[in-house]
Amino acid sequence: MVVTFVIGNTLYIDGGEENLVLNGVQTGQQILNYTLAIDLSSSFYTFPNDNSINVKVIEKGDCPNFNNIRFWVDSRNNIVYAYGGEISFLTPGSSLEYALVPLESLWAFTPNATGGTWKSIDQYDSVWDKLTRPVNGLTASGALGGFNLGGYSDSHTSQKTDIPGNVPVPGLQFFNFTSQKWSNNSASDYYGTGTALFGGMVYVPTWGSAGLVVILGGQTINPQVGLPGGARLVPLSNISIYDPDAQTWYYQLATGDVPEERGSFCVAGVRGGDNSTFEIFLYSGRQGSNQQVHARSDDDIYILSLPAFVWFQVEYTPTDPRFFHTCHVVGNRQLLSVGGLNPSLPNVSLMWHDTDPYAGGLKVFDMTTLNWTNYYNASAAPYVPSDPVMTYYESKSRYPPEWNNPELGKLFIAPTSNNTNTANTSPTSTTSTTTVGNSHYARHSNIGPIAGGIVGGIGLVLAIFGVRRFCRPKPKEDGGPEAEITPVVSRIYLQGEVQELEDSNPLPPYEVGPGLPHELDEVGILEMGSGFDAGGIHELDAGPRSSKE
Template sequence: MAATRLSILVLSSASLLATVSATLPAVFEPLDAITYFCSRWQHSSIVKNGILYINGGAETFNYPMAWLHGNWTNNTYGLNTYLLEYDLKTSWDWKTNISYSAIEKTPNPQTGTEPPNFIRGTMFQGPANDSKLYAYGGTSFIGNMSAANRSASYSQQYPLWSIDSGGTTWDQYDLKQDWRPNFGAAAEAYDQGLAFYLNGQIDVGTDSGTLEFGNTTIYLDGMLVIDLVRQTAVNISTNGMKDYLPRVGGALQYVPGVGDNGVLVAIGGQVDEKSRNSTATSGSLLNFTTVDVFDIGSYLPNPSENGTWYSQTTTGDIPLPRTGFCTVTISAPDNSSHNIYVYSGHNPLTAVMYDDLYVLSLPTFIWTQIYTGKAPRWGHTCHIVGNRQLLTVGGQIHTTAGKGCDWEYKSVAVYDMTNLTWGSVYDANAASWEVPGLLSKTLSGKTAEPVGGWDELGLEDIMTKTRIWSAAPVTSTPESRSNESRAPKAVIIGATIGSVVFLVLLGPILFFFRRGLFKRIKRERFELQGEHKLELSQDSEKKNYELQGTAVYAEMDDACTPAEAPRDTVTYAVEMSATSVQKGALWGVPIVRTPTE
């Protein structure tokens, strides 16, 4: 079936309101994500080849007289079932002349499976010479059972999807992992054809096996390394992180140009000592006074060693703990600093929301606050576009869903990262980014090291070793990962897959529990494998929780509100959701958290 594309050239808010009042759809038709847009959050997004793509997410619709929970209401919320496209090739003002369209999703032609409409998922742009966009992970959300656009059932075996950019053909891939996580932190080393997914969780929206322990949420161990050239993956241990606990709702940011292969910086997130039966208001938030740094160059030569994590203390204007924020990265023209921007978010434990911008500058690890306002939001994504502009996408403007429409009525906003000003105009031909005066003042006179020195041996060598970053097309992943053939795509969901050639040097490393498989770990760890069934084994030493079996679909409670993992970007010809960079740097990905009532 050919996909349907709904295009709108927005001339003014008045014309949009006229369109809404003139064309009211039938109550149970799929909700039009453009015409009836009210607010959007916990979606995923990516920028590639001059186009912003928005996938999935929860959405409040300005949908007059909609039926919700047995009552008629003017606003209702459901899911964005379209792949949305915003043109970034030419300049626009989102208040007057922004051009965007909605592409109807069509089934995978090989399997007949409908593409997912998830929340808390992530997107990867893939190598420059790859025409595909990739969607990974996510969970189902049914806030309005009456709406026609609720999620369908999906096999856990194929958590990675792709679609041809500018096209409509969806495909699926078997990563040989028996789960589909959500709410983890994601990043992409675009110049190396690699993507990373840190921790995350499973819940009844991803796996009904959790119902056996009372509608529980289970935090996950490990970091998934995804080869986007061959569509394969391996899970590596994260026990090398200092004071480690599995986390959700934080950010993982890729910073290129340092060390041999760049680093990943893990910021914030929510942890829970019990790591199961967790809720949005249990556990605690990680402080921004320290961050974790993963050296990609330590992993690639010897994947069986899981790579090296470092912990580093930060100083300066340290942000308050939060989840639901987004991040981007941009490097100084002379590569002297790499600056991670952190925008907004919320504290799900206290229901406090933020409207602010902070910058973490490396290698000094100093925080600088560059903006504070009075219009907080969370559950959004962001990217660097037009060389120096921060493009924010969506976000929830209240602590609970369905409480009103976003004043950014086209779901985007623009921030000039040099002038430090907000506006509605996107400039496709903007000048290159320059270190803003406020940031220069903070960094002036500082040496290339943290104020209190380096916390761990080895990190200084990595952070002070700079290299020329290249955005050249990737045709193969690093040599040490071998020349394995591409993993098979899904032919029939649930059918037996033929033999797959595994990565030579990357043997699968299972997620483990606290006090699990490795004796030296003194905390429980949760491992996903085997059949779709939760089993509890007990002895005098330990308690292990395992999720086993074939994936079964389950829905989240109507009372739940969604969340999403934001994405990655590049300030070159391409960009990624949640984090991004300019020439000489890359992106990472933000993650978002949603409270459960």
């Protein structure tokens, strides 16, 4: 995936690889060891030849470069934590990758007036010591801390996994921003496996004493079978909810215009104008279990509105499908999509060399009027739900026809959470002058069209004449400006294609149970026993109690 995060009025893009094309000549694949920053306090156009997007290049110092990192945004303390990821397949010594992977470490980014700085955060937590670095898990963050569900490990993610194949990483890891403590919940009540890939996660601060975590779509993996054969798509009619206070899992049947099963989409959430609703926007992605190649993808947007748990499909003419992209709620009411590959093209090479129709690969969608625009408005009006959503609540019940667990209904019907922070999602994304190949990275540069895509992070030429296809990620298979970038395809997910889900062996539509609650000593501090290692997962030290009925 593209690796991006938003904090304050800045979009940051970090890590990955690039292949520069200067005057029609490729300079070759390179690991990009910089963090890029795009100012969101000023408006800009996204026409392909527009150069109004201002970019800063921030040096990372000793911070290691990973593909597909996950970011947790602590808005209250103005800091971002980097978790997970894998080293580039361009790293020398391809037969000994695991020996070259940096040891598990937690890095934090703090923005400042000149760009920002990366710093390693020492960890003295017994749970942290047992964690294995995952990649491609589902991630979100909020006032409490950062969450990561699932992912997998291999010889490019951790020295603890010295095998070439993918090992599913079960469990829900949580990092508490206040206590700086770690926990690892088995998440066994999530489809009985605690595993997840290519789906979406959103932290919803509106309900529950500590907010709620909503998980949707993507895949879950049978750990006994592993990858690729054990992967199964999760129906988007089945919404999983995790209560971090009670450490309880729920599911809820969603109705309406339910999207087709898919993965590699992006999601972002926003509160309704009076905080009475919360809308989750899902954009594009790939249908089918094979998330690398030959999977169908549609250019579409769906809205899941809570607390009704109703899907709405946005009506517009599809022209630009994407997968492995990210999106964020910015400028009050705008959904900003960053990067992505065009899956409608017949092969991966064409995907990487395709020219993005939007400057910098940045697409802007107005979440209230439900229109794509070619303009980011830094002074846009506040978000209010769109007409279809408002009309539904005016004429229908505010809640689902039936709660799949009455205890879940109590969370939504009870007074709203005291949490006031915004929801940060991810899956699931430092200033100087630097020279990379023959391309000069200036302190302030403008970006134009971009061709190709980033590898697990970004591919961006900050040259005088602009770039093409900004922020395209890396699948795991195998007439523009004078200076343009063509990021190349890396080999992420090379361990085989995920098998299609057979009709004779589908996931049960409502697999997730009510969960097994565990007591917390203190609200918002999730001390969840021991962690897991490459050999498996450990249950919480405190034994499970009977489910709430």
